[in-house]
Amino acid sequence: LERGERVDDRWIVLGQRTEVEGRLTVRHTWLLGEDTRRYALVLQFAASGSPFAEGFVSGTAWKSELAFYPGAFPLRAIVRSRAGGETRVKRLPGHETIEAFLDHASQATALQPWLERLPTALSGVVPLLDGRLEGGRWLVRDRAGEALPLAGGEHWTLLALSGGQPVNLAAEWDGEGLIPLGVVAGGTYRVLPEGS
Numbered sequence: 001l002e003r004g005e006r007v008d009d010r011w012i013v014l015g016q017r018t019e020v021e022g023r024l025t026v027r028h029t030w031l032l033g034e035d036t037r038r039y040a041l042v043l044q045f046a047a048s049g050s051p052f053a054e055g056f057v058s059g060t061a062w063k064s065e066l067a068f069y070p071g072a073f074p075l076r077a078i079v080r081s082r083a084g085g086e087t088r089v090k091r092l093p094g095h096e097t098i099e100a101f102l103d104h105a106s107q108a109t110a111l112q113p114w115l116e117r118l119p120t121a122l123s124g125v126v127p128l129l130d131g132r133l134e135g136g137r138w139l140v141r142d143r144a145g146e147a148l149p150l151a152g153g154e155h156w157t158l159l160a161l162s163g164g165q166p167v168n169l170a171a172e173w174d175g176e177g178l179i180p181l182g183v184v185a186g187g188t189y190r191v192l193p194e195g196s
Contacts, residue, residue, distance in 0.1 A: 004070050007033065007038060007077075008065045009033035009034060010061050011064050013060050013089075014030040014032050015029075015030055016029045017172070024045055025047075025050075032092070039075060039118075040066055042076075042078065059182055061086065061087055062086045063084050064079055064083065065081045066079060067080045072111045073112035075108075075112075092184050093123075094122045094123040094169070096142075096143075098142045098144070098147070098148050105120075120170070120178070121171075125140040125167065126165065127150070148178055150177055152177070158192055161185045162183070170183070
Protein backbone atom coordinates (compact mmCIF):
# COMPACT_ATOMS: atom_id res chain seq x y z
CA LEU A 1 0.00 0.00 0.00
CA GLU A 2 3.00 2.31 -0.07
CA ARG A 3 2.17 2.97 -3.76
CA GLY A 4 -1.52 3.63 -3.06
CA GLU A 5 -2.99 7.10 -2.99
CA ARG A 6 -3.67 8.54 0.46
CA VAL A 7 -6.71 10.72 0.97
CA ASP A 8 -7.54 12.80 4.04
CA ASP A 9 -11.21 13.65 4.49
CA ARG A 10 -14.15 13.39 6.80
CA TRP A 11 -15.51 9.97 5.80
CA ILE A 12 -19.22 9.15 5.99
CA VAL A 13 -20.16 5.50 6.56
CA LEU A 14 -22.88 4.97 3.93
CA GLY A 15 -23.64 1.41 4.92
CA GLN A 16 -22.45 -2.17 5.24
CA ARG A 17 -23.19 -5.62 3.87
CA THR A 18 -22.02 -8.76 5.63
CA GLU A 19 -21.87 -12.16 3.90
CA VAL A 20 -20.82 -15.60 5.08
CA GLU A 21 -18.62 -17.55 2.68
CA GLY A 22 -18.03 -20.99 4.16
CA ARG A 23 -16.17 -20.45 7.44
CA LEU A 24 -15.28 -16.87 6.54
CA THR A 25 -17.35 -13.75 7.19
CA VAL A 26 -16.85 -10.86 4.76
CA ARG A 27 -17.95 -7.28 5.46
CA HIS A 28 -18.19 -4.57 2.80
CA THR A 29 -18.24 -1.07 4.31
CA TRP A 30 -18.97 1.80 1.89
CA LEU A 31 -17.58 5.26 2.67
CA LEU A 32 -18.03 8.69 1.08
CA GLY A 33 -15.61 11.60 1.50
CA GLU A 34 -17.51 14.66 2.60
CA ASP A 35 -15.19 17.14 0.83
CA THR A 36 -13.66 15.01 -1.94
CA ARG A 37 -16.98 13.25 -2.79
CA ARG A 38 -14.86 10.15 -3.30
CA TYR A 39 -16.23 6.68 -2.61
CA ALA A 40 -14.26 3.97 -0.81
CA LEU A 41 -14.74 0.31 0.08
CA VAL A 42 -13.24 -1.13 3.25
CA LEU A 43 -13.27 -4.90 2.88
CA GLN A 44 -12.81 -6.97 6.05
CA PHE A 45 -12.54 -10.70 6.66
CA ALA A 46 -13.03 -12.67 9.89
CA ALA A 47 -12.95 -16.36 10.72
CA SER A 48 -16.36 -17.68 11.77
CA GLY A 49 -17.31 -16.30 15.16
CA SER A 50 -14.40 -13.85 15.34
CA PRO A 51 -14.97 -10.08 15.47
CA PHE A 52 -13.79 -7.77 12.71
CA ALA A 53 -10.57 -5.87 13.35
CA GLU A 54 -12.21 -2.47 12.96
CA GLY A 55 -15.75 -1.31 13.65
CA PHE A 56 -17.85 1.11 11.59
CA VAL A 57 -21.28 2.52 12.40
CA SER A 58 -23.53 3.35 9.45
CA GLY A 59 -24.67 6.96 9.44
CA THR A 60 -21.62 8.32 11.25
CA ALA A 61 -18.66 10.35 10.01
CA TRP A 62 -15.10 10.79 11.21
CA LYS A 63 -11.87 12.46 10.10
CA SER A 64 -9.43 9.93 8.68
CA GLU A 65 -6.71 9.17 6.19
CA LEU A 66 -7.46 6.31 3.81
CA ALA A 67 -4.92 4.52 1.64
CA PHE A 68 -6.37 3.26 -1.65
CA TYR A 69 -5.18 0.08 -3.30
CA PRO A 70 -3.67 0.94 -6.72
CA GLY A 71 -5.87 0.19 -9.73
CA ALA A 72 -7.57 1.60 -12.80
CA PHE A 73 -10.49 2.77 -10.63
CA PRO A 74 -9.22 2.80 -7.02
CA LEU A 75 -12.13 2.00 -4.74
CA ARG A 76 -10.86 -0.45 -2.13
CA ALA A 77 -9.03 1.22 0.75
CA ILE A 78 -7.78 0.73 4.29
CA VAL A 79 -7.98 3.17 7.18
CA ARG A 80 -4.51 4.49 7.92
CA SER A 81 -5.49 6.72 10.85
CA ARG A 82 -8.54 8.21 12.57
CA ALA A 83 -8.68 11.60 14.26
CA GLY A 84 -11.38 12.71 16.67
CA GLY A 85 -14.66 11.06 17.43
CA GLU A 86 -17.60 10.00 15.33
CA THR A 87 -20.51 12.33 14.66
CA ARG A 88 -23.99 11.48 13.40
CA VAL A 89 -24.74 12.30 9.75
CA LYS A 90 -27.61 14.73 9.10
CA ARG A 91 -27.27 14.89 5.30
CA LEU A 92 -25.48 13.10 2.47
CA PRO A 93 -23.45 15.07 -0.10
CA GLY A 94 -24.67 12.96 -2.99
CA HIS A 95 -25.39 13.21 -6.70
CA GLU A 96 -28.04 15.85 -7.34
CA THR A 97 -29.53 13.98 -10.30
CA ILE A 98 -29.77 10.42 -11.52
CA GLU A 99 -28.10 11.52 -14.73
CA ALA A 100 -25.05 12.70 -12.74
CA PHE A 101 -24.88 9.34 -10.95
CA LEU A 102 -25.18 7.36 -14.21
CA ASP A 103 -22.37 9.47 -15.72
CA HIS A 104 -20.22 8.59 -12.69
CA ALA A 105 -21.17 4.90 -12.96
CA SER A 106 -20.36 4.76 -16.69
CA GLN A 107 -16.94 6.37 -16.11
CA ALA A 108 -16.19 3.91 -13.30
CA THR A 109 -17.27 0.92 -15.42
CA ALA A 110 -15.19 2.14 -18.37
CA LEU A 111 -12.12 2.10 -16.12
CA GLN A 112 -13.02 -1.12 -14.26
CA PRO A 113 -15.43 -3.30 -16.30
CA TRP A 114 -15.57 -5.99 -13.58
CA LEU A 115 -17.18 -3.79 -10.92
CA GLU A 116 -20.00 -5.81 -9.40
CA ARG A 117 -21.26 -3.10 -7.06
CA LEU A 118 -20.79 0.64 -6.92
CA PRO A 119 -21.82 2.80 -3.96
CA THR A 120 -23.80 5.97 -4.39
CA ALA A 121 -25.45 8.75 -2.46
CA LEU A 122 -28.41 10.41 -4.18
CA SER A 123 -29.76 13.75 -2.95
CA GLY A 124 -33.41 14.66 -3.09
CA VAL A 125 -34.94 11.46 -4.47
CA VAL A 126 -38.49 10.31 -3.81
CA PRO A 127 -39.20 6.56 -3.42
CA LEU A 128 -42.39 5.33 -5.05
CA LEU A 129 -44.22 2.22 -6.11
CA ASP A 130 -45.18 2.43 -9.78
CA GLY A 131 -48.44 0.51 -10.06
CA ARG A 132 -48.61 0.76 -13.84
CA LEU A 133 -46.48 -2.37 -14.15
CA GLU A 134 -47.82 -5.79 -13.21
CA GLY A 135 -47.07 -6.37 -9.52
CA GLY A 136 -45.70 -2.84 -9.21
CA ARG A 137 -42.13 -1.64 -9.52
CA TRP A 138 -40.19 0.19 -6.82
CA LEU A 139 -38.35 3.30 -8.04
CA VAL A 140 -36.64 6.45 -6.87
CA ARG A 141 -37.30 9.63 -8.84
CA ASP A 142 -35.15 12.77 -8.82
CA ARG A 143 -36.11 16.44 -9.17
CA ALA A 144 -35.73 16.22 -12.97
CA GLY A 145 -38.28 13.39 -13.16
CA GLU A 146 -35.72 10.70 -14.01
CA ALA A 147 -36.07 7.37 -12.21
CA LEU A 148 -34.03 4.27 -11.32
CA PRO A 149 -35.38 0.91 -10.13
CA LEU A 150 -34.87 -0.33 -6.59
CA ALA A 151 -33.68 -3.92 -6.20
CA GLY A 152 -33.95 -6.37 -3.35
CA GLY A 153 -37.66 -6.75 -2.61
CA GLU A 154 -40.25 -4.36 -1.24
CA HIS A 155 -39.31 -0.97 0.16
CA TRP A 156 -42.17 0.02 2.45
CA THR A 157 -39.79 1.16 5.21
CA LEU A 158 -38.03 3.55 2.83
CA LEU A 159 -41.37 4.88 1.59
CA ALA A 160 -42.65 5.35 5.16
CA LEU A 161 -39.49 7.18 6.26
CA SER A 162 -39.71 9.51 3.28
CA GLY A 163 -43.38 10.30 3.79
CA GLY A 164 -43.49 10.82 0.02
CA GLN A 165 -40.96 13.67 0.30
CA PRO A 166 -37.40 13.92 -1.13
CA VAL A 167 -34.73 12.13 0.91
CA ASN A 168 -31.00 11.47 0.66
CA LEU A 169 -30.41 7.82 -0.18
CA ALA A 170 -27.27 5.71 0.25
CA ALA A 171 -27.29 2.61 -1.95
CA GLU A 172 -25.32 0.05 -3.92
CA TRP A 173 -25.75 -0.04 -7.69
CA ASP A 174 -25.50 -3.52 -9.22
CA GLY A 175 -25.91 -2.34 -12.81
CA GLU A 176 -29.64 -3.04 -12.86
CA GLY A 177 -31.02 -1.52 -9.69
CA LEU A 178 -30.24 0.32 -6.47
CA ILE A 179 -29.98 -1.71 -3.28
CA PRO A 180 -30.77 0.74 -0.44
CA LEU A 181 -28.31 0.90 2.47
CA GLY A 182 -29.60 3.90 4.41
CA VAL A 183 -31.63 7.07 4.17
CA VAL A 184 -31.45 10.56 5.66
CA ALA A 185 -34.99 11.76 6.31
CA GLY A 186 -35.84 14.61 8.64
CA GLY A 187 -32.16 15.16 9.45
CA THR A 188 -31.68 11.59 10.78
CA TYR A 189 -29.77 8.73 9.14
CA ARG A 190 -31.63 5.41 9.24
CA VAL A 191 -30.12 2.05 8.27
CA LEU A 192 -32.29 0.14 5.78
CA PRO A 193 -32.16 -3.64 6.14
CA GLU A 194 -31.91 -5.35 2.75
CA GLY A 195 -35.27 -5.58 1.01
CA SER A 196 -37.12 -3.19 3.32
